[in-house]
Amino acid sequence: MGTATQLTSPAPMPAASTPGRFGVYGGRYVPETLMAALLELDHAYAAAQADEAFHMELNGLLKDYVGRPTPLYFAKRMTEILGGAKIYLKREDLLHTGAHKINNALGQALLARRMGKQRIIAETGAGQHGVATATVCALFGLECVVYMGEEDMRRQELNVFRMRLLGAEVRGVSSGSATLKDAINEAMRDWVTNVRSTFYILGSALGSHPYPTMVRDFHRVISKESKRQIMEHEGRLPDAIIACVGGGSNAIGAFYEYIPDRNVQLIGVEAGGRGTALGEHAARFQGGLPGVLQGTYSYVLQNDAGQVASTHSVSAGLDYASVGPEHAMLHDSGRATYTSATDDEALEATKTLSRTEGIIPALETAHAVAEAIKLAPKMGKDKIIMVNVSGRGDKDIGIMTREMDLSGAAAVSA
């Protein structure tokens, strides 16, 4: 599909009066059976938001259990080697369980507990959200079932074991492409069936209202902290913030507080995969069209008959056919720009960050690093780039072992 037809939504679905809209995007497109649960969640979340005790408990656990605030670290060697803008890294990879995902999993688990739900379900792509959910369920003594595509179980084997060790049941999903999209379908089927007893901890800024708003709110802490931290380091805001975008939860968390700051460029990086043909990538803003997938109206990679396309990325966490609706709005308004990095670029960026800073990023994160590597040399040395290091790479060592040839390599090739 060419980019020329990108914005010709054949049927604008606005109904702007309904809740959970981001411009024309978002909304609630679900089977009726889930509506009562979504409304219950909406009310419970609003009540929690207004309750000081909820925030105190959440913030206390974020500090003492999760490890917030995370550092904002000046990547001096990488900056020198790239020879352009100063690069700062927001270290979400240092959080408990190794990625930003726990910010949201913890928030939703506290909400589930308030609502008296004892059974938790979740979907996971790369496994980081599954691990974060299994972790908070262990912490609060909740039953936990995680749906995961069988393809993802193969490529993120380590995280499958971690979830099981934490006491969660991991259910493999073999339908469709056996990746994140299919895991969400199966989690939604479970939720429809067990809706009265079960809380669905959705792991990205996706799905029906109130999820995109709620997930974003739980990750806002990333940009709240980074704004204060960059002021301490530099006395000014960065020129660009770069984050990878699968569903888009780490990116919306890293961007959100800067949206009013028009001089701060917001750059989301999608998975360019191994080619530009439909099915070879997960770059929704380059090949997708507005549509409805899994409860929300946003950009969707699809064929001309409206069947959702299969996707490919070396990183399971970016391998998804749609994107959070708030990103769709930021894209259309031009407030954020969305680019992509290929599998090869991400793998190369993984090496670069590992060898210049001693930080092995998750393959998802490596897409954002790849963009920084492209962008920094084009910017002056007085400019500042902030990269959201959404997760650490331990979970990807298996893939990296297969995909990288390190024989004879000794120094960074810069």
Add this chain to the structure above:
Amino acid sequence: MPIAFTTTPGLVIYLTAGDPDLATTRDMAIAAIDAGADVIELGVPFSDPLADGPVIQRASERAVARGTRLSDVLDCSLDIRRLRPNAGIILFSYLNPVVRMGLTEFCQAAKANGADGVLLTDMIVEEGVEYLAAMRENGLAPVFLAAPTSPDDRLKAIAENSQGFVYAISRVGITGTQSELATDAKTLVDRLRRFTTLPIALGFGVSTADHVREVGKFADAAVIGSAIVALIEKTPAADAPKAVGNFIRALRPGGAAR
């Protein structure tokens, strides 16, 4: 509007269009109508049928793999309409193929191809402003789902915005057969009656003659989906229309004509 239930209970028969192929879908629809089906729900196969159980998921996957498109399903609707002018035809789809075609274009095409109404699985009443306007302009009946979990204010909105009939979901969960009808079912139908005089069809898990007889005690029609799709799955295409006809005749022993 040919959506009418002439027997008690009426029968709504769901078919996944394009499984095993479109010509067989058409022939099975004709066989179903001739065996006593009042309404055919022609299912548009979709890549991500998140409200469906394994049986309809597999049928949908097969039909998508064969390249079945919404436009093909519309053609199939026209074939059925030409052959059986008095049967009810409902197009049953997830939203995305419809959005891709365009709501207005879809509604116009649905009307031109003989459909009486539309049911969109993932369209709730609140989000349906443009959809309902396009349906109204084209004289099509919107059918909404009502769930056991729906509170009264939602049931009221669902009943008021539906035409032809209201589709009551017998239990929380996805499509699929079950051995006994949930107790949720009768309660839901009774609650819906307070808001509408439209016929109420009960679906999800209705699969046997016993179920149909049970449904007839409190609802106006039974929707049979997964049981038929499972039968089609295990029957060679050439024998499928006959098998579907026989299955439907056996659902109402004695005909029960009113």
